[in-house]
């Protein structure tokens with residue numbers, strides 16, 4: 001699709017729930033397309049379903065978009081010259097256009113009440129497509145019946161025998177025959193216009209040049225193209241993004257796991273990782289680049305590189321990407337990012353952190369950076385440092401080793417003698433200590449680790465000491481030594 005300029009695209013969510021992965025992917029591709037072509041990204045809120053709309057959903061959608069870094073040029077809170085940006089505020093135009101369609105004869109009233117026997121009111125036509133006898137009703141008669149109070153819906157009078165060609169930016173030429181398109185409802189019995197009707201009016205009023213949306217809307221496109229024709233308007237270019245499938249090969253849904261962007265935010269996925277992951281749901285820069293950021297996406301974004309085939313949502317891949325992002329985050333920034341999760345545990349106070357606390361936070365971030373795939377995993381990895389650990393079975397075994405108590409005492413005394421804490425060259429320190437005590441270094445380091453963390457895993461010992469600080473570390477070592485000594489004496 002050769003973008004005419006200036007490009008104007010829109011993301012048009014209904015505020016009836018949180019922003020889901022599929023919606024976020026649609027928003028992202030529109031955003032990237034707009035940025036790539038130096039166009040305008042419009043956010044339009046399709047809030048015509050008064051019963052299901054909520055302010056809370058709207059908030060959540062705007063928040064999720066912002067969190068992902070998808071800034072819109074026109075829309076709620078941004079303003080713009082082609083508003084209103086809430087669909088409900090164009091109601092006048094929608095209703096007037098329904099009238100216009102009836103007057104011009106491309107819409108008709110389909111009376112839905114009981115009929116005279118034999119008058120026939122059911123659909124007829126090829127493949128039982130809805131073509132109703134009322135489509136040929138004299139307009140004056142139709143108006144008279146409506147004024148007399150007969151119930152009706154308003155249908156689009158699909159012209160017969162036409163070809164509808166949609167040059168889809170992803171799928172290429174998609175052909176439809178109008179004979180296969182039903183006389184779709186444009187206005188409901190309560191006079192409210194339907195999605196297919198208002199979508200076209202709004203897109204036209206807002207000067208939208210390209211409609212990028214999910215494949216599930218392919219069925220709507222011929223209906224909308226016919227409406228553009230009836231209105232005497234040139235349709236925008238269309239591109240239908242591939243379906244997002246769960247691991248089971250079926251359309252992604254709640255059944256497959258978390259689907260709302262907020263859930264991923266809550267679990268502590270970096271927004272950059274989720275953005276990267278969403279981009280990969282149907283798009284690729286080339287055949288080998290997996291990790292890329294916003295700028296790279298914008299530089300390379302091209303509908304020619306969007307797949308037709310469904311994109312599988314692979315959470316393991318998201319977790320992997322997330323880990324990659326975390327590992328490449330500088331420690332001070334990572335510290336800021338994991339802080340909310342550590343605060344929830346009560347390990348850090350609210351507000352500006354005093355220097356020693358900040359230092360501790362950064363040590364905590366450094367200790368987990370290589371080991372977590374989400375910020376939400378940080379507390380479990382760090383619990384040993386902030387709460388007194390209960391030694392696990394392997395740690396108990398290490399502490400129960402012969403001579404462990406004495407070695408721990410010696411290690412504590414040696415640490416205390418060091419001016420720097422932890423010793424500047426920890427490995428050299430450990431070697432010297434072991435040589436002085438005439439034991440293998442492991443004989444000291446294992447119980448030391450067990451005493452400090454309650455496990456035998458975790459970050460390097462120097463980091464462990466640094467995170468605990470001199471006082472806490474020495475206390476843990478001495479406490480463990482006393483316990484080991486007591487146990488040895490008792491046996």
Ligand code: GLU
Pocket residue numbers: 012013014046199212213217
């Ligand atoms: N509100 C519609 C939806 O969320 C918009 C569809 C469209 O982009 O045309 O599915």
